[in-house]
Amino acid sequence: xxxxxxxxxxxxxxxxxxxxxxxxxxxxxxxxxxxxxxxxxxxxxxxxxxxxxxxxxxxxxxxxxxxxxxxxxxxxxxxxxxxxxxxxxxxxxxxxxxxxxxxxxxxxxxxxxxxxxxxxxxxxxxxxxxxxxxxxxxxxxxxxxxxxxxxxxxxxxxxxxxxxxxxxxxxxxxxxxxxxxxxxxxxxxxxxxxxxxxxxxxxxxxxxxxxxxxxxxxxxxxxxxxxxxxxxxxxxxxxxxxxxxxxxxxxxxxxxxxxxxxxxxxxxxxxxxxxxxxxxxxxxxxxxxxxxxxx
Numbered sequence: 001x002x003x004x005x006x007x008x009x010x011x012x013x014x015x016x017x018x019x020x021x022x023x024x025x026x027x028x029x030x031x032x033x034x035x036x037x038x039x040x041x042x043x044x045x046x047x048x049x050x051x052x053x054x055x056x057x058x059x060x061x062x063x064x065x066x067x068x069x070x071x072x073x074x075x076x077x078x079x080x081x082x083x084x085x086x087x088x089x090x091x092x093x094x095x096x097x098x099x100x101x102x103x104x105x106x107x108x109x110x111x112x113x114x115x116x117x118x119x120x121x122x123x124x125x126x127x128x129x130x131x132x133x134x135x136x137x138x139x140x141x142x143x144x145x146x147x148x149x150x151x152x153x154x155x156x157x158x159x160x161x162x163x164x165x166x167x168x169x170x171x172x173x174x175x176x177x178x179x180x181x182x183x184x185x186x187x188x189x190x191x192x193x194x195x196x197x198x199x200x201x202x203x204x205x206x207x208x209x210x211x212x213x214x215x216x217x218x219x220x221x222x223x224x225x226x227x228x229x230x231x232x233x234x235x236x237x238x239x240x241x242x243x244x245x246x247x248x249x250x251x252x253x254x255x256x257x258x259x260x261x262x263x264x265x266x267x268x269x270x271x272x273x274x275x276x277x278x279x280x281x282x283x284x285x286x287x288x289x290x291x292x293x294x295x
């Protein structure tokens with residue numbers, strides 16, 4: 001078995017934690033899989049897996065090798081697809097990155113249908129609230145909100161999401177009526193730790209703009225946490241529409257000062273290089289009409 005196939009086996013063993021399962025998938029014996037990994041360890045001069053009677057786990061060296069192996073395999077799969085003319089049928093591992101809240105609201109609901117359309121694609125959805133380095137982590141496609149300034153990446157703006165002040169349905173009954181944006185600093189508010197505007201909420205009713213300085217009682221980088229805290233009645237927050245649309249429709253959350261809104265939040269698709277891979281292009285084309293963005 002060649003080195004590339006050995007790397008593929010290492011990746012699958014790390015994902016499944018099982019030699020027997022990988023052997024069944026590959027159509028070879030369990031001992032053959034074990035020998036291949038042992039040979040790879042000897043070639044690289046490091047133990048890659050810790051083996052016990054109950055489980056198989058990556059060592060620190062194995063984790064590093066596996067991370068690099070994913071990049072190598074992804075590049076080779078893309079090369080093979082281009083050379084053999086398989087561009088019309090996306091194949092291989094596709095790594096997509098976004099924030100947790102965006103993945104849950106916009107990407108995850110469409111993932112099953114995408115994989116049904118393209119069964120030869122394996123999807124790795126990196127849903128994280130820290131800024132993923134696409135180049136270092138081998139990400140094919142990322143969805144990011146707000147202004148983008150990474151000159152190493154190619155980007156396309158897909159649209160934007162309205163932003164509004166939202167709170168639990170009983171917020172004003174509990175804390176009093178919010179008559180103007182200038183009243184907001186007197187009410188409990190929630191904030192994001194990683195937004196462009198920080199604690200400044202730039203609100204407009206179409207005729208005038210008021211920049212409101214709030215002091216959040218709680219801040220977090222995770223949109224789902226913000227939504228949970230709003231539902232519990234802890235405070236109002238300035239949020240993009242995708243985060244709260246279903247809650248507003250159900251009546252659990254309501255807009256505060258509904259005639260006022262903040263500048264919309266841009267949604268970008270980002271990738272390495274000048275051209276998207278075939279599988280990333282297929283995913284982007286599939287997801288765009290399913291996004292609840294405004295043009």
